[in-house]
Amino acid sequence: MDPIANFFSSEMLHSGIRLTTPILLGAIASALSSRAGVLNLAIEAKMLVGAFVGLVALDASGSTFTAILAAFLAGAATGGLMAGAHRLGVDLIVFAIGLNMLALELSVYLMRVLFGGTGVWTPDVETLGDIDIPLIGSIPFLGDLLSGYNILVYLAFAAAIAFTLFFRYRPGRHLLAIGEAPGAAAAAGIAVPRYQTTSLVMAGGLAAVGGAFLTVGELGLFARGMTDGAGWIAVTAALLAMNRPGFLIPASLLFGFSDAFAIRLQSTTDLPQVVVQLLPFLATLVVLGFVGYRAMRAAATLGMPKRPRGAARPPQPATSTAGT
Amino acid sequence: MSTTTPRLIAAAAALGASALVLSGCAGSSAAGNDSDDTFSATLVGGVAGDLSYTDTALAGLAQAKDELDVTTKHIETPDAAQGETLLRSAIPTSPDLLLSITLPLDTVVSIAEQYPDQLIALPDQADEGTELPDNVAAYTINVHEGSFLAGVVAGAMTESHVVGAIIGGQAPGLDQFALAYKQGVLAACPDCEVKLSYLNFQFADPALGKSTALDLHSDGADVIFQVAGGTGTGVIEAAKEGGFYAIGVDSDQDSVAPGTVITSMLKRVDANVLALITAAEEGDFASGFTQVGLADGATGLSWDTGSTVFEENAPTEAAAKIPAVKDLVEDFRAQILDGSLEVCDALNAPDSEACAALG
Numbered sequence: 001m002d003p004i005a006n007f008f009s010s011e012m013l014h015s016g017i018r019l020t021t022p023i024l025l026g027a028i029a030s031a032l033s034s035r036a037g038v039l040n041l042a043i044e045a046k047m048l049v050g051a052f053v054g055l056v057a058l059d060a061s062g063s064t065f066t067a068i069l070a071a072f073l074a075g076a077a078t079g080g081l082m083a084g085a086h087r088l089g090v091d092l093i094v095f096a097i098g099l100n101m102l103a104l105e106l107s108v109y110l111m112r113v114l115f116g117g118t119g120v121w122t123p124d125v126e127t128l129g130d131i132d133i134p135l136i137g138s139i140p141f142l143g144d145l146l147s148g149y150n151i152l153v154y155l156a157f158a159a160a161i162a163f164t165l166f167f168r169y170r171p172g173r174h175l176l177a178i179g180e181a182p183g184a185a186a187a188a189g190i191a192v193p194r195y196q197t198t199s200l201v202m203a204g205g206l207a208a209v210g211g212a213f214l215t216v217g218e219l220g221l222f223a224r225g226m227t228d229g230a231g232w233i234a235v236t237a238a239l240l241a242m243n244r245p246g247f248l249i250p251a252s253l254l255f256g257f258s259d260a261f262a263i264r265l266q267s268t269t270d271l272p273q274v275v276v277q278l279l280p281f282l283a284t285l286v287v288l289g290f291v292g293y294r295a296m297r298a299a300a301t302l303g304m305p306k307r308p309r310g311a312a313r314p315p316q317p318a319t320s321t322a323g324t
Numbered sequence: 325m326s327t328t329t330p331r332l333i334a335a336a337a338a339l340g341a342s343a344l345v346l347s348g349c350a351g352s353s354a355a356g357n358d359s360d361d362t363f364s365a366t367l368v369g370g371v372a373g374d375l376s377y378t379d380t381a382l383a384g385l386a387q388a389k390d391e392l393d394v395t396t397k398h399i400e401t402p403d404a405a406q407g408e409t410l411l412r413s414a415i416p417t418s419p420d421l422l423l424s425i426t427l428p429l430d431t432v433v434s435i436a437e438q439y440p441d442q443l444i445a446l447p448d449q450a451d452e453g454t455e456l457p458d459n460v461a462a463y464t465i466n467v468h469e470g471s472f473l474a475g476v477v478a479g480a481m482t483e484s485h486v487v488g489a490i491i492g493g494q495a496p497g498l499d500q501f502a503l504a505y506k507q508g509v510l511a512a513c514p515d516c517e518v519k520l521s522y523l524n525f526q527f528a529d530p531a532l533g534k535s536t537a538l539d540l541h542s543d544g545a546d547v548i549f550q551v552a553g554g555t556g557t558g559v560i561e562a563a564k565e566g567g568f569y570a571i572g573v574d575s576d577q578d579s580v581a582p583g584t585v586i587t588s589m590l591k592r593v594d595a596n597v598l599a600l601i602t603a604a605e606e607g608d609f610a611s612g613f614t615q616v617g618l619a620d621g622a623t624g625l626s627w628d629t630g631s632t633v634f635e636e637n638a639p640t641e642a643a644a645k646i647p648a649v650k651d652l653v654e655d656f657r658a659q660i661l662d663g664s665l666e667v668c669d670a671l672n673a674p675d676s677e678a679c680a681a682l683g
Binding site: 009010011012014015018019022104105108112118119120122214218219220221223224225226228259260262263264266267273274277 | 371372373374375378379402494519520521522524526528529530531532534535536538539540541542543554557558561580
């Protein structure tokens with residue numbers, strides 16, 4: 001029992017949740033875009049934009065709220081750019097790769113020109129404070145898991161839950177329809193372009209807040225390419241969750257905790273280093289195998305990812321049973 | 325909309341083309357260097373501002389520019405995959421000396437064989453037994469003795485008797501830092517526990533560095549040595565925030581967080597850059613490998629170069645310990661230099677007795 005308690009130390013849980021937060025926000029952004037029928041590979045770019053703009057705004061205003069808002073707006077603008085390109089019929093995959101490269105180099109360029117830091121910029125700023133939840137914070141295991149993070153961590157998980165609930169309402173259902181069959185949705189009178197634009201703008205904002213979490217929430221510094229692939233991991237997490245809102249949190253936790261586990265395993269066990277680093281990937285492989293198996297089963301049902309729930313029921317109750 | 329699309333694409337294409345032309349201009353003006361008679365040196369590789377490895381090499385380049393009559397240039401390789409292309413593209417600008425860092429040795433050798441008249445110098449290259457062509461000179465910096473001294477500092481400074489190290493990945497070149505550090509800690513503090521935390525070759529992830537450092541700290545570590553490039557800035561940030569100490573690497577990182585970074589384990593790529601440029605300019609370019617270490621001043625502590633940042637900014641209690649720690653370091657340095665103490669060299673002699681004792 002003791003080694004287990006030692007392994008799941010409060011610091012390990014905190015590390016895992018902190019590393020999960022940007023991935024989760026990015027994964028919501030990716031899933032939201034996918035549900036609108038757009039493969040959004042520019043999550044990494046939006047995270048970097050958010051990380052950079054957030055820190056610049058924090059340095060300028062001294063207010064973390066302004067910083068997060070600025071990051072959200074900058075990300076939303078990037079998302080808007082992507083939506084505009086989509087309307088013009090630009091290949092979004094190429095566009096996204098371009099955006100990723102642009103964000104990486106532009107952030108470094110601006111950092112050098114504006115702030116003189118060549119590779120790392122460390123302004124004198126106050127990062128977000130941690131919130132201790134009064135009662136829950138004192139419960140042994142649960143308190144460590146749930147209490148003592150900054151506001152963005154709670155916001156990320158709240159966003160994931162809100163995203164799940166969103167699909168129980170009419171706009172969410174419309175979005176689902178657009179993602180599955182844009183032509184049919186348009187024929188049914190749904191404003192497809194408007195939904196796609198809104199989704200991309202929201203996705204941009206969310207991913208940027210994920211980036212701002214790193215600079216405004218955690219580190220108070222900006223380093224070249226500091227998201228280090230978190231945006232791509234977010235895209236992968238969303239794919240692993242099959243873009244199902246309910247699976248986004250566990251999929252993100254898997255990736256977020258994989259590094260925390262690897263760190264922790266080294267300090268508590270004598271397992272060889274290579275094995276420790278392999279474990280998270282092994283876990284991912286197992287989960288992907290499971291997902292693949294489900295997809296094969298789904299293929300047997302004429303390519304529908306799942307059997308439409310309540311298909312036998314008339315359509316009106318399906319949209320109004322949100323509470324049940 | 326269908327009419328605006330082609331026009332837009334055309335506009336974008338024009339923009340892209342003009343960008344290409346502009347970059348072409350930059351290239352041709354660089355080639356113009358060749359016409360004057362001053363000695364020119366071009367460094368290819370790394371990314372400026374990593375506060376670590378590349379910055380050290382650049383410091384050497386800047387020193388060469390100041391002290392010798394040479395023109396210098398740095399070509400960054402943010403993406404390792406572009407390294408070969410960028411090194412090749414530097415050759416037509418015909419610098420008198422081309423310096424390469426971070427690129428794999430066999431890539432450099434194959435380019436050197438294609439251009440036998442181009443002198444290429446490698447200021448930091450592990451000797452893997454490859455035969456070098458006549459136009460290539462390489463310096464190997466053995467960092468184990470410097471890392472040992474960093475370990476001595478950590479062992480002497482720790483209050484909790486638990487010290488940590490965060491290493492970018494597990495490879496012989498990185499273990500040369502890590503195992504010697506461990507040996508140094510145990511030499512200064514035999515009952516200390518040394519926790520080595522290896523990452524998965526993530527050298528640009530400060531958030532991960534911070535998490536790892538906080539995790540080590542939660543296990544009691546109060547001094548953490550970072551050997552993780554950009555990830556290491558997160559380690560120093562964690563130490564600053566959590567009120568424990570860090571030891572920097574490669575460059576003098578003492579002033580990244582004054583009073584938090586006790587000292588930095590230097591890898592003097594700058595000295596090698598300067599030495600190679602000086603030799604090439606004076607016409608005694610010597611091809612082949614040259615091994616340098618503590619005795620040559622190629623590795624050591626930031627204290628050796630006169631850094632007093634920690635003493636001036638640390639809490640008085642910690643600062644008061646420094647003179648005694650410095651004496652201890654000098655003691656061990658003398659033992660290493662006169663050969664009475666063997667430090668584990670995980671890169672060149674992983675099977676030595678000194679390494680075997682560390683497990």
